[in-house]
Amino acid sequence: MARLKNFNAGPAALPLEALERAQRELLDYAGSGMSIMEHSHRGKEYEAVHDEAIRLLRELAGIPDAYDVLFQQGGASQQFATIPMSFLPAGKRADYVLTGVWGEKAVEEARGIGELRLAANTGKDGRYSRVPVQGELELDPGAAYVHMTTNETIGGVQFHYVPETTAPLVADMSSDFLWKPFDVTRYAFCYAGAQKNIGPSGLVVVIARKDFLETGRKDIPKIFQYRTHAKNNSLYNTPNTFGVYLVRNVLQWVKETGGLVSMERRNRQKADALYGILDKHAGFYVAPVERASRSTMNVVWTLGKPELEEVLLAEAKKAGMIGMKGHRSVGGLRASIYNAVSPEWVAALADFLDAFAKKHG
Numbered sequence: 001m002a003r004l005k006n007f008n009a010g011p012a013a014l015p016l017e018a019l020e021r022a023q024r025e026l027l028d029y030a031g032s033g034m035s036i037m038e039h040s041h042r043g044k045e046y047e048a049v050h051d052e053a054i055r056l057l058r059e060l061a062g063i064p065d066a067y068d069v070l071f072q073q074g075g076a077s078q079q080f081a082t083i084p085m086s087f088l089p090a091g092k093r094a095d096y097v098l099t100g101v102w103g104e105k106a107v108e109e110a111r112g113i114g115e116l117r118l119a120a121n122t123g124k125d126g127r128y129s130r131v132p133v134q135g136e137l138e139l140d141p142g143a144a145y146v147h148m149t150t151n152e153t154i155g156g157v158q159f160h161y162v163p164e165t166t167a168p169l170v171a172d173m174s175s176d177f178l179w180k181p182f183d184v185t186r187y188a189f190c191y192a193g194a195q196k197n198i199g200p201s202g203l204v205v206v207i208a209r210k211d212f213l214e215t216g217r218k219d220i221p222k223i224f225q226y227r228t229h230a231k232n233n234s235l236y237n238t239p240n241t242f243g244v245y246l247v248r249n250v251l252q253w254v255k256e257t258g259g260l261v262s263m264e265r266r267n268r269q270k271a272d273a274l275y276g277i278l279d280k281h282a283g284f285y286v287a288p289v290e291r292a293s294r295s296t297m298n299v300v301w302t303l304g305k306p307e308l309e310e311v312l313l314a315e316a317k318k319a320g321m322i323g324m325k326g327h328r329s330v331g332g333l334r335a336s337i338y339n340a341v342s343p344e345w346v347a348a349l350a351d352f353l354d355a356f357a358k359k360h361g
């Protein structure tokens with residue numbers, strides 16, 4: 001079997017162990033005579049998987065009882081709308097910290113729903129290449145909430161600190177969720193689409209403080225109120241059962257690999273290896289993100305001779321490495337090196353980039 005070295009931005013690589021387990025269990029889940037997909041979401045087989053996924057999340061991330069863990073559908077993009085629908089009532093204003101394209105989309109949705117203000121915008125001069133430092137954040141202590149994107153997947157820009165805020169902090173963690181241990185109590189509400197770091201698309205994890213969820217508006221449809229899902233353990237309606245099952249498999253793999261401490265070590269080592277090669281050949285390769293804001297998940301770069309980008313992608317493909325074309329909105333190249341991307345794959349990519357620079361530089 002020739003599995004490709006997959007550097008896709010999302011949907012992205014999944015741990016082989018999690019896929020092999022799904023393969024083994026596909027036709028006959030735990031001796032039940034059918035696949036987990038064919039089980040009722042109210043049955044004991046599925047409920048055990050559902051609860052195990054939540055338990056693993058709580059254990060790996062150290063989530064206290066004061067927080068709910070929810071599974072949602074509609075992607076992180078739907079959260080861009082349901083967050084202001086719930087937490088941005090008339091007469092209040094939210095602060096948005098803008099560091100990239102996903103933040104722009106969150107702002108766009110919120111603008112259609114309520115009042116907001118940009119507490120920072122590092123893209124004012126045309127390109128997002130850094131996160132703001134704490135001192136630059138123009139925060140309104142009376143804001144309904146502060147929204148930030150911990151890692152901007154397209155620009156490759158990542159926060160390496162948690163902003164201090166008086167207002168409740170809301171974070172889109174889609175592309176760096178569980179990349180390292182984190183203190184969830186610094187946030188009132190975090191959310192992540194699963195297809196970057198913890199599973200397949202079509203599933204979003206929400207971790208939110210119970211008392212914050214309770215402040216949500218009650219005059220919107222029940223299905224969009226977080227309390228509805230919290231009250232029903234995310235079983236108000238049929239969840240993405242197979243998605244939750246795969247997340248369970250991925251989280252089990254994270255645990256067996258040593259948990260988030262081990263993930264952080266692996267991820268830092270991978271990012272250092274790639275940025276090391278880009279810096280070694282600076283000029284041939286151009287890494288546009290300021291050092292202190294470089295993403296450990298999405299390594300973005302261009303070539304000094306842009307005409308070589310297509311050559312690089314073609315040669316990489318021949319070497320079994322795919323998924324490195326930059327997002328259509330910004331171009332260039334990008335290697336996404338989420339949890340499931342092995343250090344061996346990244347070492348192979350670093351060697352390839354080194355050789356490519358020597359050959360064409």
Ligand SMILES: *Cc1c(COP(=O)(O)O)cnc(C)c1O
Pocket residue numbers: 010074075076077078102149151152153172173174175193196201202
């Ligand atoms: C991918 C991504 C999204 C959008 O996720 P969908 O599941 O397509 O809605 C939002 N925010 C960030 C940071 C992302 O990386």
